[in-house]
Structures are given as structure tokens and as C-alpha cells.
Amino acid sequence: MKRKRFTEEQIIAVLKEHEAGAKTADLARKHGISEATLYNWKAKFGGMDVSEAKRLKALEDENAKLKKLLAEQMLDAAALRELLFKKMVGPAAKRAAAAHLQAKLGLSERRACSIIGADRTTVRYRSRRPSDAELRVRLRELANERRRFGYRRLFILLRREGERSGINRIHRLYREEGLRVRKRRARRKAIGMRAPIPVEAKPNARWSLDFVSDQFANGRRFRILNIVDDVTKECLGAIPDTSISGRRVARELTAIVAWRGKPGSIVSDNGTEFTCNAMLAWCQDNSIAWHFIAPGKPIQNAFVESFNGRMRDELLNETLFFGIAEARSKIAAWVADYNGERPHSSLKYQTPAAYAATFTATGDRLRNPDQLRRSPVAPPAPIGVKPTRTLNAAG
Known part of the structure; x- marks a missing residue:
């Protein structure tokens, strides 16, 4: 049977009857509550009127809200500490950060996205791009063979081999693989007279x-x-x-x-x-x-x-x-x-x-x-x- 919820006015009225001389067992039987519940009401609302009981209830509700807000802020601070040394630049990094918060702190996807400032559709996105593992391997091989070639020249070599990828993709893979041409900074040589x-x-x-x-x-x-x-x-x-x-x-x-x-x-x-x-x-x-x-x-x-x-x-x-x-x-x-x-x-x-x-x-x-x-x-x-x-x- 579903337990009945009593308002502050009803609880104060029951306690008034008890103070008037009604027996505890009779009041419990009359209102369908246990004697322990009646004693709990008396400990909490004894000596109060209806306005004081409402004010106490409002204070309890406000205190509960403050505790909830404090707990949420502490949880957000803990989440930010987890991401303190993680770079969240780009969709892939944000997806990884959201997954880390969900696994480490048990946060929901909505909460994790709000903390890192990412859209939920970005976190849920899954790439359908074909694998480029073979292209990466070939690009690195060519870069090792031609150490003084940049991505533009490597793109031409790949095109000669039949690779259909555009130069922008080759440039992206070139940067992701950490390839670059080291500049040789020759010492400046002065131009001047050598004669006396x-x-x-x-x-x-x-x-x-x-x-x-x-x-x-x-x-x-x-x-x-x-x-x-x-x-x-x-x-x-x-x-x-x-x-x-x-x-x-x-x-x-x-x-x-x-x-x-x-x-x-x-x-x-x-x-x-x-x-x-x-x-x-x-x-x-x-x-x-x-x-x-x-x-x-x-x-x-x-x-x-x-x-x-x-x-x-x-x-x-x-x-x-x-x-x-x-x-x-x-x-x-x-x-x-x-x-x-x-x-x-x-x-x-x-x-x-x-x-x-x-x-x-x-x-x-x-x-x-x-x-x-x-x-x-x-x-x-x-x-x-x-x-x-x-x-x-x-x-």
C-alpha cells in the first residue's frame, strides 16, 4: 500500500490532538501511522505552529539544493583536474576527454560534454573514413628515402605511384606522422676585402x-x-x-x-x-x-x-x-x-x-x-x- 504523505498543517494538527490528551495508540490507529512515526513528528515539529513548520521545510529544501550544487561543483573541479594536462584541441581530443571522464568519474555523456564544452553530436560522431595505414607507411618510407623532400614533392611521388589522395590529405598525414624537413642554417659569411x-x-x-x-x-x-x-x-x-x-x-x-x-x-x-x-x-x-x-x-x-x-x-x-x-x-x-x-x-x-x-x-x-x-x-x-x-x- 502506498504510504500517505502528510503536509505540515496535518502533522501540526495531529500533534495538537496529542497535546490535548489523545492517546498515542488511538492517534496512530486513527490516522494510519505507526507510533514511531508519531514520536518522530513530535521530535521534529513539537511546539511549532504551521508557519514555523513551513519555514523549517523551506530551509531544509534550500539546504538540500545547496548541498547538491556544492557536490556538482566539486565533481566539476575533479573532472577539470583530470583534464588538466590534456590538450582538448580538435574533435578527436574532445571525444577522448569525454570518454575519459565517463570511465574515470562515471559521469553521463551530457555532463561530460558540458564540462569540456563539446557538442554531444561531436562526441558521438564516428568516422567512416577508410583506413590510411598503408598510405602512412608508404609516406614514411618515401620521406626516409628522400630526406630533403617536403610534402609537396612527396605528393608528386605518390601520384606517380597511382595514389589518388589530394594534397591536403597528404599534408595532414605528413604532419600527423611528425615528418618535416630540417632547415640547414648556414653561418653567414661576410663579404669584404682580403687585400691589405x-x-x-x-x-x-x-x-x-x-x-x-x-x-x-x-x-x-x-x-x-x-x-x-x-x-x-x-x-x-x-x-x-x-x-x-x-x-x-x-x-x-x-x-x-x-x-x-x-x-x-x-x-x-x-x-x-x-x-x-x-x-x-x-x-x-x-x-x-x-x-x-x-x-x-x-x-x-x-x-x-x-x-x-x-x-x-x-x-x-x-x-x-x-x-x-x-x-x-x-x-x-x-x-x-x-x-x-x-x-x-x-x-x-x-x-x-x-x-x-x-x-x-x-x-x-x-x-x-x-x-x-x-x-x-x-x-x-x-x-x-x-x-x-x-x-x-x-x-
Whole structure:
């Protein structure tokens, strides 16, 4: 027999009869309930009126709904955690994700599709495309035979064998099999003069560039871009940094040209910082000839190599750098001392700044007895040292 459902008003009325003096057995028999049910009603609704009972029922219903919502949210969070490291891009991946949620958490298809944001027709779809296992095998065989062929050339070879698939299908299978042609990035080779470069004895006739490296106290390495005037032996720039790109070299050269003037030519090795597109464009924009030394011939860039040796011997090997800011300040101080205070043996022990001051604004040497007795390019060798022939062309 179907159990009768009592409303709050009916339950309160029965309890009122019990409070009025009616016996429990008589009330249970009269309303067709058990004595245990009557006692449960009394424990739950005893002392209440109809409005309070309705309010209690509403609270219970709301609490049940909140529990259901919380359980659903916790289930959704668990489902999302299951899919945390799964890529759901494309119908096939979404079908696999829905199947995983149904098998792992026991979710329905509708619930799984709502979580992953997929249409149920997409999940239910089953491909009727014929198997392409043989085509995949043949495509991989051809790719192994012709390693430098891309999918377009492989498509032509397959067509010659009678395969009727279109190029789009071949491209899809090509990507799914992980096939690709590896690009061989050849090192850029600089185009420049290999013959000796004549040097005119005046400032800005030729600059030389090169890098020298050192490390901080913590072991991290940094580089210094040195720029030297080959005639006056002045250091025009010593830029330290942890990384110096071609664009940075172009920017530093632009700043030096702004206060120093444009050089007749620049000499450097074949480093990637000097052969990049940024430097080639900078040379073209400023109409400056850039000469690259022969590979493995640092003697062709001897002026800046000599300067690097002096810097390493007098500064880098004698100083401990704790950071890039300290390196910049100490290197700048050393360069100022090198240009203005340190006597240079090839300039008859003049400083580079003093030697540069002997030139006029047009680049001509000042004419006085002291200057006439000095060689503008190479001084005589000290006593006891075999003299070498003065070079008219350097590089």
C-alpha cells in the first residue's frame, strides 16, 4: 500500500490532538501511522505552529539544493583536474576527454560534454573514413628515402605511384606522422676585402672593433666591445655587458659617430655581431666601408688586438668585478686614464689624446720642429732590438 504523505498543517494538527490528551495508540490507529512515526513528528515539529513548520521545510529544501550544487561543483573541479594536462584541441581530443571522464568519474555523456564544452553530436560522431595505414607507411618510407623532400614533392611521388589522395590529405598525414624537413642554417659569411687596407695618417682614417671577455666574482661571464682609432690609438669606446647584439653595436657606433665623426673604414673579424643584418644596414645607411679580416687571422686586426692585450693585462687580470655597474665604472675610468694619462710606446710615449691633439681639424699634422722629428706611424725601435720595416699598409 502506498504510504500517505502528510503536509505540515496535518502533522501540526495531529500533534495538537496529542497535546490535548489523545492517546498515542488511538492517534496512530486513527490516522494510519505507526507510533514511531508519531514520536518522530513530535521530535521534529513539537511546539511549532504551521508557519514555523513551513519555514523549517523551506530551509531544509534550500539546504538540500545547496548541498547538491556544492557536490556538482566539486565533481566539476575533479573532472577539470583530470583534464588538466590534456590538450582538448580538435574533435578527436574532445571525444577522448569525454570518454575519459565517463570511465574515470562515471559521469553521463551530457555532463561530460558540458564540462569540456563539446557538442554531444561531436562526441558521438564516428568516422567512416577508410583506413590510411598503408598510405602512412608508404609516406614514411618515401620521406626516409628522400630526406630533403617536403610534402609537396612527396605528393608528386605518390601520384606517380597511382595514389589518388589530394594534397591536403597528404599534408595532414605528413604532419600527423611528425615528418618535416630540417632547415640547414648556414653561418653567414661576410663579404669584404682580403687585400691589405691602406691607412692614412689622420684621425678617423680607420677604426678597429673586437670583443674581449671576462667574468664577475660569481662566475657569470660578460663581454666588452672595444673600439679603437688605428692612427691615434685612442679608445673610442669600451662597452661592457652580459650580452651585446648586432643592434647594440650599431647603436653604440651611431653614438660615437655623433661626437667623433664618421670613420673612413672599419675593420673587424667575422663575428655574428658584425655580420648580422643590422650591421649591414647600418653600413649602407652611413656609407661606411666595412672590411672583414680573413678567418683565423687576428694579426690583420692587430691594433685592437694589442689594445685588448693591454686591457687584459692592466685591468681585467688585476680587478675583481662584482657586478655590471662596477665593471662599467672601472672600465670607463681605465679608458679615461688610457687615453689621457697612459704613455703609448708607439707614439714616442705620448698619450693618445696628446697625439690626437697634434692634428688640425682637417687631419693635417701641426708643423713645428718637435713634430717634424716624430714619425707619424711607427717610432724607431729601442736599442738592442732589431728594427722592422715600417708598413705603409696595415690589415
